[in-house]
Amino acid sequence: MIYKTFKYGSIIMLVVLFLLLSYASRKENQPAVQVSSIPVYSYNLLDESIYSINTIEYIINMEATGIEDKKIVSKTHYYYRRPDQLRVETKIGDNINIDIFSQDSVIEIFPSSSVAYYREKWKDGSKVFFQLEGKLRDIMLKETYSIYKTDKIRNIDTEIIRSTHEEDGKIYEHKVWIGVLEDYKLPIREEYLCDGNKESVYDYEYISINKQMDDSIFEINQSEDIKVYEADGIPKLVIDIKEAESYAKFDVILPKYIPQGFNINEMYVIPPSKSPSVLISYISKDNGNTIYFNQKNTQRNELKIGENDKIIQVIDREFATRKLYDNSISVRWVRNNIEYEVIAPKHLKEELKKIVQGICGLWINI
Numbered sequence: 001m002i003y004k005t006f007k008y009g010s011i012i013m014l015v016v017l018f019l020l021l022s023y024a025s026r027k028e029n030q031p032a033v034q035v036s037s038i039p040v041y042s043y044n045l046l047d048e049s050i051y052s053i054n055t056i057e058y059i060i061n062m063e064a065t066g067i068e069d070k071k072i073v074s075k076t077h078y079y080y081r082r083p084d085q086l087r088v089e090t091k092i093g094d095n096i097n098i099d100i101f102s103q104d105s106v107i108e109i110f111p112s113s114s115v116a117y118y119r120e121k122w123k124d125g126s127k128v129f130f131q132l133e134g135k136l137r138d139i140m141l142k143e144t145y146s147i148y149k150t151d152k153i154r155n156i157d158t159e160i161i162r163s164t165h166e167e168d169g170k171i172y173e174h175k176v177w178i179g180v181l182e183d184y185k186l187p188i189r190e191e192y193l194c195d196g197n198k199e200s201v202y203d204y205e206y207i208s209i210n211k212q213m214d215d216s217i218f219e220i221n222q223s224e225d226i227k228v229y230e231a232d233g234i235p236k237l238v239i240d241i242k243e244a245e246s247y248a249k250f251d252v253i254l255p256k257y258i259p260q261g262f263n264i265n266e267m268y269v270i271p272p273s274k275s276p277s278v279l280i281s282y283i284s285k286d287n288g289n290t291i292y293f294n295q296k297n298t299q300r301n302e303l304k305i306g307e308n309d310k311i312i313q314v315i316d317r318e319f320a321t322r323k324l325y326d327n328s329i330s331v332r333w334v335r336n337n338i339e340y341e342v343i344a345p346k347h348l349k350e351e352l353k354k355i356v357q358g359i360c361g362l363w364i365n366i
Contacts, residue, residue, distance in 0.1 A: 047140075049184040050132050054082045057207040060131070064200035080130040085218045088131075100218055101128045106234055109226060116220060117231040120271035122247060124236070135187060139176070153177055158188050170195055182209050233271025235279065244269050248276045250297050250338060257358035259351045261286050275299060291355070292343040303334045314362045321366050329366060331356050 057079050064072045077089040084103040089096060098109040104123050109116040139145055139161075148162035158179035165172055173196075177189040190202040220226050238244045241252045247269040262282040270277040277296040283289070298304070305311065309320040309332075320332045324343065329352060332341045340359060344352040349366055357363050 045185045046178060047136060049186060050136050053080075053132075053184065054210050055213050056080050056130075056132075056209050057211075057213070059205040059207065061203045061205065062200060065198070078131060079213065079217050080128075081213050081218070082127075084128040086128050086130050087217055100220070102218065103128065107220065107228070108231075109220060111224065111226075114224065114226055116226045116228045118228050119231050120233040120273065122234075122236050122269070122271055122273070132187070145176075148175065151177060153179070153188055156181070156188055181206050184209060230272070233276075235268040235270045238267050238269055240267070244278045247273075248278050248295075248297065250276075250295075252278050252295060253359070254280070255293060255342075255355050255358050257354050258282055258291070259284075259348065259354075262289075262291060265290070289345055289348065291345075291348070291352075292341075293355075293359075294339075294341040294343075296339045296341070297337060298334065298339045299337055301334055301337055303332065303339070312364050312366075314364055317360065317362055319356075319364050321364075331364070331366065333360060335360065 057077075059078070060076045062072075062074045062076070066072045073092070075091045077091075079085075079087040084101075086099075086101040088099045088101075090098075094112075096111055098111065100107040100109070102121075103126070104121050106119045106121065107116055108119070142163060144163040144165065145161045146163075148160040151158050151160055156179040158177040161176050161178065163174045171194070173191075173193040175189075175191045175193070176187055178185060179188045180186075181188075186206065187204055189204065191198055192200045220228070236247070238247070241254070244252050244267055261284045263285065265281045265283040267281075268279045270279060275297055277294055280293045282291040282293070303318050303320055305320055306322065309322050312319040312321060317333060317335075320330075322330045323346070324330055327346050328343050329346055329349060330341060330343045331352065332339060334340070342352060342355050342359070344355070353364060353366060
């Protein structure tokens, strides 16, 4: 059974998480490539090896130094089946979180509390990509890596590639050990250093490559009695209003007034498809302040009131205002089954009033 839930203001955090997690690598399957165990590095061999993998199970053990030299240890277990199934289990201390990705959804599972959150994705034919593809993309795009030296690690002959750069008077360094396992050239270890001091180490442990995987890996374990809630969907970046409307299926509007110096930064469409949202962000070129304008097809003409909302009545219109976690103010109202929400920093309260008036034609006192 799926339980519906909605958290006001959470849509912004969801987009931030999405930006941190998402990448756009697009390559088709290639036949398995045979490579020599002699550590002669080639971008092409690494590229062909990763994209010839149809199924893979592997673990990354991470050790990092945090605030006040506190050691942070995590273990991330990946299961991937091309083209659209991925399971990621992350363990930090006694806490385990599980994410299951498919072509049309992401399910976030928290076993310790026996709950999970179902997040719908747009059914646009996009594939599911995994961590090694993202790592390869980063290496290829930076174009700053060069062969450093050869090494032997865990009895595997490897070649180290390295990238360095200087920032704020410090030298930052990234090393990747690349070796051959089961005829595939793959990362074996990574290290991030600052002024020669290790800040984090990632050790890769490959369990199986191109072996059959059970379907149950990519499903919720029913025996664990997990309660599944329906949460906000996964945002998709679009280029303009026309594309946004092709997903949202309603007329998307822009505010008539936006403060001077602010320009559209990004536009996202957010599932679920039965109640889609369009989120537009405006950023100040002068100081980086951000204003968000969200439009959501709620399929109802009544404003849903939250526990911490303050209600303002203007003529026949009801508005809900609330202070958010980041010292911002949110204003929401409903018109013709569309819920509108404007979020702006608290110090831009007067500008926020003007934006709302430019959208709905009414002046409110916040």
